[in-house]
Amino acid sequence: MPISSSVLEELLERSPHLRPQLYFKSSLTALSHAMEDQVLAVGGNPVVIASFQKERFYRQEANRYRRISALTSQVYVLAAPETSFMNGEDDYEIIPFEAADQLSQEWHLVVIGPNYSTCLICRERSLLSHEVGAMDQSRRFEGIWTFDREVCCAAADILLARIGRYRSDLQPKLAEATERISATTVDMAAVAPDPFAQRLVTHLQAGQYKLLKAYRSITTQERRERLVNSITSAIRQSLDPAEIFQVAVKELQQATDVCRCIIYRCKASDTSAEILYEARRDEQIVSLQGETWQLQANSLFQQIAETHETIAITDTTTDRTFDLEPIRAVLDQWHIRSWLMVPVIYQGRLLGMVELHHCMPSPYSWSESESMLVEAIANQLGVAIIQSESYANLEDLNEQLAALERTRSNLIAITGHELRTPLSTIQVCLESLATEPDMPLELRQVMLNTALGDADRMRKLVQDFITLSRLESGRVEWHLESLDIEECVYLALSSLNTRQDTQLPDIKNEVTAMPLVRADGEWLVEVLSKLLDNACKFTEAEGTVVIEAHPNGDRMLEITISDTGRGIEPTQLEAVFDRFYQEEESLRRTASGTGLGLAICRQIILALGGQIWAESDGRDQGSQFHFTVPIVKEPGKPFLPMASTPIADPPKRKRRQKKSS
Incomplete structure (x- = not known):
C-alpha cells in the first residue's frame, strides 16, 4: 500500500517551531552535494539516508553513494523504480517505493555522524498552469534545512520507520542505526565546516557561471532576433532589393562590430561581381564599394558555389585548408586577416554572398553564434530577392495582361469597323442591284465595282489575320x-x-x-x-x-x-x-x-x-x-543558317523577269 503521509508534515508536527523555507532545485542540489562532500571529507561512520524522487535522479548520484558506502555501513537510498531499481544491497541498502507514494513528491537527505549532523527535508510544490514546461532547475520545493541534531534525529527516525515498512528484512540493521543515532552526542567545537562550505561555494560559483553563460546566450539570441526582425521589417516595407541590402549590411556590421561587411549579388556561374553594398566600422577601414570582386580565381567562392556551405577562416596568412595564393594580392590589398563567407541560398540556388572581413593585425576566430546569425540574415535576404523577382515578374505579367486586354479591345474595334464597313457597302450595293432592275448600266457597274472592292478589302483583312497567326504559331x-x-x-x-x-x-x-x-x-x-x-x-x-x-x-x-x-x-x-x-x-x-x-x-x-x-x-x-x-556567304566561308520552324507554304506569286528601265 502506498504511504500517503508526508515526511515533512510529520516532522513539522514533532517540531512545531520549525518554519519551512522555499528552495529551488539548483539550491537543493548545491546543499545535497555539500552534505555528501562533508561525509566524504570527515567520515566518522555516519548514518546516511537519501530519498530520491525517481530512479533516474538516483542514477546521476550512484557513484557518489558508492564512495560514501565505503566509509560507513549505514547508507540507505530510496527511489521510485523506473527500470532496474529494486530491493537489494549493493554496497548500501536500496529501498524502492511505489510511484503513488508521497515520497515521489519529496526530496530528503539526512546525515548523522559522531560529531556532526545535518538534514534536508523538502516537498515539491505543484506547478501552476503557466509554469508547466518550465526548466528543470526552476522547480520549487518547500522544506527544512538544518544542523540541529534534535531535528535531524527526528527526521531520521521518521525515514527509518518508512524503510522498515518497505523492507521488514532490514529490522536488525535499522535497530542498529537507531541505537547509533540515539547514543551519539555532538561536540560542535569539533565539527569541521570547511568541506561543506567549500563545496557549497564551489557549486554556487558553478551555478553563477552557468547563469552568466545563459545570459550571454539569451543576449546573443535577442541580438540575432532583433537583427532578423529589422531585416524582415525592411522586406515587408519594401520590395526593392537595394534598399533591403543597405539595411542588412548596416545592421549586420553593427551587430557583429566587424571591420567590414559586404553583400553582393552573384550566381554560381559568374566570373565577377560588383560590390554595391558595404558597411565599415570606421573611415580607417578601406572601402570596397564600387570595386569588382573576381570570383573565378577565388577557391572559396568556387567551393561555396558547389557545396552551399559557410566558410570561416580565422587567419588568411596561415590557413592551409584553402588555396589562397591566387588571391593573396587581394587579401593584402584590402587587409583581410579573417574572413567569413556566407552564401545567400534559396531552394538550392545561389543568389548572392554575405562577407565579413576582420582587418586588424591580430586574427579573429569566428564563433558559431556569429556564423548562425549571418546565416539567418542570408536566409532572409534570399527570401527578399525571390520576393523582389516574383514581384517584378508579376508586374511583367500584369503589363502583358494589360497589353492583351488592349489587343483584345483593338481587335474588337478594328475588326468590327473593318468588317462592318465593307459589309454594309456590299449589302447596300447588292440590295440596290436587286431592287432596282431599271438602274442604268453605268450605275450598275459602279455598284458592282464598289462591292467587289470592299469584298477584296475584307479578303485582305482575313488573309492578314491568317498570315500573322501562322507566323506566330x-x-x-x-x-x-x-x-x-x-x-x-x-x-x-x-x-x-x-x-x-x-x-x-x-x-x-x-x-x-x-x-x-x-x-x-x-x-x-x-x-x-x-x-x-x-x-x-x-x-x-x-x-x-x-x-x-x-x-x-x-x-x-x-x-x-x-x-x-x-x-x-x-x-x-x-x-x-x-x-x-x-x-x-x-x-x-x-x-x-x-x-x-x-x-x-x-x-x-x-x-x-x-x-x-x-x-x-x-x-x-x-x-x-x-x-x-x-548576305549569301562567300566561297570558303561558312554560312550560319537561321533558326526557324518549318510550317505551311506561303501564298505563291508569279515571278517576273527584271525589266530594263
Missing part, C-alpha cells in the same frame, strides 16, 4: 534561296502599282547592284510590299518615298524605306510593330488598315535571321523603316 515552311534584292524591290513596286486606286507619292528606287541575300523570296517581297504600302498610305501625293540598300557589316544587307509623310512620335517607335497598333484611335483614323502589317513584317524578318526597326524625328517629320537580311 510557327506553321510556315521557309524556302531559302539566293536572291537579288533589286528584283525583289521591283516585284514589290509592281504589286503596289496594280493595287493602288489613289495617286501615289513619288517613289524613288535607289537600289543598285547589291550582294545576293539568302531569304525566302515570296516572304521578302511581302515585307517590301507592306512597308511600301504603309509608306504610301501615310505620305501625301506631293511627298516622296525612297528605297535604299547597303551592306550592314560583312554578313547582313540593310534595306531602308524612307518617306516624307506623317512621321512617328519617338515614344511609339517600338509600339508600331505591335499587333493592331494604330497611331490614332481605331474609329478615328484617317487611313484604313488593321494594324497587322508591321507585325507581320517583324515576324518574317526575325524568322529570316534579320532585324527590323523604325526611326523618326516626330510628327510630320517623315519616317524610315529599316530591316536586315543575311
